[in-house]
Amino acid sequence: MSALVTYQNYVHGQYISNGSGETFEVINPATGSVSYLVEVATDAVKQAAIDSAKAGFAVWSKMTPMERSRILLKAVALLREHNDELAAGEVLDTGKPWQEASVVDIVTGADSIEFFAGLAPSIEGNQQPVGEDFYYTRREPLGICAGIGAWNYPLQIACWKAAPALACGNVMIFKPSEETPRGAMRLAEIFTQAGVPDGVFNVVQGDGRVGAWLTTNDDIAKVSFTGEVGTGTKVMAAASSTLKEVTMELGGKSPLIIFNDADVDNAVSAAMLANFYTQGEVCTNGTRVFVQKDMYPQFIERLKQRTENNIVCGDPMDAETNFGALISRSHQQKVLEYIAIGQKEGATLLTGGTALQPENAPHGFFVAPTIFTDCTDDMTIAKEEIFGPVMSVFTFEDEQEVIQRANNTHLGLAAGVFTQDITRAHRVIHQLEAGICWINAYGASPAEMPVGGYKMSGIGRENGNETLKAYTQIKAVYVGMQPLESPF
Ligand code: TXE
Numbered sequence: 001m002s003a004l005v006t007y008q009n010y011v012h013g014q015y016i017s018n019g020s021g022e023t024f025e026v027i028n029p030a031t032g033s034v035s036y037l038v039e040v041a042t043d044a045v046k047q048a049a050i051d052s053a054k055a056g057f058a059v060w061s062k063m064t065p066m067e068r069s070r071i072l073l074k075a076v077a078l079l080r081e082h083n084d085e086l087a088a089g090e091v092l093d094t095g096k097p098w099q100e101a102s103v104v105d106i107v108t109g110a111d112s113i114e115f116f117a118g119l120a121p122s123i124e125g126n127q128q129p130v131g132e133d134f135y136y137t138r139r140e141p142l143g144i145c146a147g148i149g150a151w152n153y154p155l156q157i158a159c160w161k162a163a164p165a166l167a168c169g170n171v172m173i174f175k176p177s178e179e180t181p182r183g184a185m186r187l188a189e190i191f192t193q194a195g196v197p198d199g200v201f202n203v204v205q206g207d208g209r210v211g212a213w214l215t216t217n218d219d220i221a222k223v224s225f226t227g228e229v230g231t232g233t234k235v236m237a238a239a240s241s242t243l244k245e246v247t248m249e250l251g252g253k254s255p256l257i258i259f260n261d262a263d264v265d266n267a268v269s270a271a272m273l274a275n276f277y278t279q280g281e282v283c284t285n286g287t288r289v290f291v292q293k294d295m296y297p298q299f300i301e302r303l304k305q306r307t308e309n310n311i312v313c314g315d316p317m318d319a320e321t322n323f324g325a326l327i328s329r330s331h332q333q334k335v336l337e338y339i340a341i342g343q344k345e346g347a348t349l350l351t352g353g354t355a356l357q358p359e360n361a362p363h364g365f366f367v368a369p370t371i372f373t374d375c376t377d378d379m380t381i382a383k384e385e386i387f388g389p390v391m392s393v394f395t396f397e398d399e400q401e402v403i404q405r406a407n408n409t410h411l412g413l414a415a416g417v418f419t420q421d422i423t424r425a426h427r428v429i430h431q432l433e434a435g436i437c438w439i440n441a442y443g444a445s446p447a448e449m450p451v452g453g454y455k456m457s458g459i460g461r462e463n464g465n466e467t468l469k470a471y472t473q474i475k476a477v478y479v480g481m482q483p484l485e486s487p488f
Pocket of ligand 1 (some may be wrong): 148149150151152153175176177178206207208209210211212213215226227228229231232234235248249250251252282283284385387413453458
């Protein structure tokens, strides 16, 4: 049995020992075996990360935006050059298919860094005359920002948080999910290789306890968090003790609405993408599929046929596989429990519903693509985020009814509408309480487009011009051009 590799925390441009030797295991979800070990960030590592970040900020924030932009663009080139090797690492950590990781995860991470590197030189203040006097503003960096990532898109999430932070002259201490530590480490190595100064992007490893430390540390100015709603509320509460700014990218239970006049094959493609891509582990998934009455029979027939014939579940590194393993055995059990609840509460199991043991990956954490019909809005599977390949299908009569039902949730991350009637498409989407919306599309999230949730699905945005504002603070400077009047 070959000895397992042990990775360490990445601080000041290198891996450092945690002193205690305490490690945690990282499991390959497609095989159930231990891939490698990672040292937990001890107090010594945490303090080193803070000291390093302060030193990095002193250098990085003094560079011009053009200099920062040039270095970030070198990192973009390295990410794209190493796309396949990085994608393979994401497959081994997440269990998602190579088919996806090789064209989405690194590409969209690099795109975000490229986008904000391009914006960096455009960051400016303004000036206004006030009589003889005038004031001007400066957009200044916040300082040390913390990034806390989820496990479904590890490297992409690290890139999406680092990009605006570093472009604006901040530095970042990033903690990936303990399920998927690899991507953030590779990003840190690539930043160093590109010329990002030591301390500008440090990676600390561990579970929620290390995450909690980031949310309360005095030297950290902002926290950008991606994860479950429940965790997000804890993060925001903890951040309030030192008035940190927060960006929250949380969960959803998003509606996908299919009208009678929609193209049925397009609508079925959307429903399958919105529930089975990345085996359902996508926050913006349209897991409540509302189908208008007349469309329903042909829609459900086509959906069942394509789900039972076009999904290849198996070894995620196999090029044929388009449906991979769930992140862990406990998550697999959680999804199976939701499926049991759905059946108990009276939904009809149209297809799927069980764990799978593909021949080429018999020990992985797989759940079959699952579709429930005859669902009602009060069912648990209609209200709670399952974060697995479980689609709930509902029927509806008219527009006002479906808008009311789609909005009847405390969540508000995403929404999709399929119709050939362009005015209806915009009329409906404008009434849906969601931050990330698609019309006759689903899931595309280019770096130019700001993404984030309404209601309990989050605060703030990632990507898009909008996000720059979250990573600078405005200083106003008033300049007196004449003797100062004073009554004293
Ligand atoms: O989240 P968790 P997971 C959501 C998705 C789902 C969840 C799945 O909808 O709800 O993420 O990711 C750390 N203080 N999104 O299971 O458990 C923990 O170590 C500070 C939405 O990973 O909340 C991990 O690094 N940190 C998103 C991270 O929080 C704490 C897109 C997330 O863990 C902590 C992708 C604490 N008290 C997934 N406890 C979007 N909206 O874009 C745990 N952590």
